[in-house]
Amino acid sequence: MNSNGLVSGQGVSEITYIHIYECDQFSMGIFCFPAGRTFPLHDHPGMTVLSKLLYGSVYIKAYDWVRGETCSPRTNGLAGTAIDGIFNAPCEPSVLFPRSGGNIHSFTALTPCAILDVLSPPYSDDLGRPSTYFLDFPIPSLPGYAWLEEREVKLPCDLVVKGATYLGPPLDVPDDDLC
Numbered sequence: 001m002n003s004n005g006l007v008s009g010q011g012v013s014e015i016t017y018i019h020i021y022e023c024d025q026f027s028m029g030i031f032c033f034p035a036g037r038t039f040p041l042h043d044h045p046g047m048t049v050l051s052k053l054l055y056g057s058v059y060i061k062a063y064d065w066v067r068g069e070t071c072s073p074r075t076n077g078l079a080g081t082a083i084d085g086i087f088n089a090p091c092e093p094s095v096l097f098p099r100s101g102g103n104i105h106s107f108t109a110l111t112p113c114a115i116l117d118v119l120s121p122p123y124s125d126d127l128g129r130p131s132t133y134f135l136d137f138p139i140p141s142l143p144g145y146a147w148l149e150e151r152e153v154k155l156p157c158d159l160v161v162k163g164a165t166y167l168g169p170p171l172d173v174p175d176d177d178l179c
C-alpha cells in the first residue's frame with residue numbers, strides 16, 4: 001500500500017480483496033493475487049457471477065454438478081469439467097450460472113493478476129447461499145468428470161484473504177432501480 005492508501009495490486013503478498021459495493025441484488029469487488037496463490041474450489045449456490053480478468057495470467061478450473069433428480073444444494077457428487085484452462089489478460093469476461101458455466105471454480109495465479117467479481121445475488125448464509133469449499137478427485141476412467149467432496153472446514157486453512165479499502169470512484173446505483 002502506498003502513502004495514498006492505494007493498493008499496488010501487482011505487489012500484494014497475499015490474496016487481497018477490495019470490496020467495492022454490496023446490496024441485496026449484487027456484490028462487487030476485486031481479488032488481487034500474487035503469483036502462485038490459489039483460491040480453492042468453491043461454489044456459488046443459486047448465483048450468477050461475472051468474472052473479468054483485469055491483468056495477468058490465471059489458471060481456472062471449474063465444474064458443474066451432473067444433474068440428479070433433486071434440486072437441493074449438493075455437497076458431494078459427480079461434476080463435469082466446464083473450464084480447465086489458462087486465461088491471459090486482456091480477455092473476455094466469463095459468466096457462470098447456478099447450473100452451468102462452471103459454478104464451482106478455483107483460481108491459480110500464474111503471474112500477479114486481478115479479477116473483478118460481480119455476484120448476483122451476493123452470498124448470504126441467512127438466505128441459503130453460503131460459500132462451500134470442495135476437494136476434487138478426477139476419475140481416470142471418466143475423463144472430463146470428477147468427484148467433488150465438501151471440505152469439512154468453513155474456511156480452508158490454506159486460504160488467506162486480506163481486505164483492502166476501495167478508493168476508486170463511488171458507484172452511482174439508483175436505489176429505486178437496483179437496490
Ligand SMILES: [Fe+2]
Nearest residue numbers: 042044049105
Ligand atoms: Fe468464485
